[in-house]
Amino acid sequence: MLRAIARGEIVVRRSARRKKTIAVSKEVDTFVLSAPIRYSVESNIRALTDLFNRLAARDHSSAADLVELAAELSQRYFSGRLRPASIRWVTNQNLSRWASTTTSTGDIRISHRLQAVPRWVLETVIVHELAHLQIGPHTKEFHALADRHPRQAEAKLFLDGFSAGERFSRGA
Incomplete structure (x- = not known):
C-alpha cells in the first residue's frame, strides 16, 4: 500500500x-x-x-468499467444501437449536474461524484445519457426512452437526496 x-x-x-x-x-x-x-x-x-x-x-469506477457498462446497458435497453463515441469520468460537473452528452459527437461525461453511488443508480444515469444520443431535448419521447430502466424514478429520488447531502456537507 x-x-x-x-x-x-x-x-x-x-x-x-x-x-x-x-x-x-x-x-x-x-x-x-x-x-x-x-x-x-x-x-x-x-x-x-x-x-x-x-x-x-465494490468499485465500479474505472474508465474500462464505464465503457463496458455503457455497452451492456445499450444492449439491454436499446438493442445495442445507442453507443457513445466515448464515455468517461470527469471532475468538472457542478453540483446540479450528474452527467452530460454532446449529441453532435456522441461523447458522454459522467461526474466523478457518481463513483460513490450504487451501481443501479449509475446505470440509470448512463441510460438517461444514452437516450440523449437519440433525442437531445427532454421531451415526452425522450423520457419514454430514458425510462426504460425500471429504477429511473427511484434513482431520481436517490440522487435528489445525495445532492442535498452534498450541499449540506459543503455548508451551502
Whole structure:
C-alpha cells in the first residue's frame, strides 16, 4: 500500500478539523484517505489495506468499467444501437449536474461524484445519457426512452437526496 501512495494512487489528506475518524473515497483514478493530522498511516497499514481492498472490491469506477457498462446497458435497453463515441469520468460537473452528452459527437461525461453511488443508480444515469444520443431535448419521447430502466424514478429520488447531502456537507 505504501508503494500505491508513492505512485499517487492513494492520496492522504490531513485535516485539523478531523479529530478521530478516517474516511476513504475515490476521485477518478485516485483513492483519497482523509485523516486527522496526527493519524499514522504506517502504524495502521494492516487496517488501511483491508479498508482499501474492500473499497476496491465494490468499485465500479474505472474508465474500462464505464465503457463496458455503457455497452451492456445499450444492449439491454436499446438493442445495442445507442453507443457513445466515448464515455468517461470527469471532475468538472457542478453540483446540479450528474452527467452530460454532446449529441453532435456522441461523447458522454459522467461526474466523478457518481463513483460513490450504487451501481443501479449509475446505470440509470448512463441510460438517461444514452437516450440523449437519440433525442437531445427532454421531451415526452425522450423520457419514454430514458425510462426504460425500471429504477429511473427511484434513482431520481436517490440522487435528489445525495445532492442535498452534498450541499449540506459543503455548508451551502
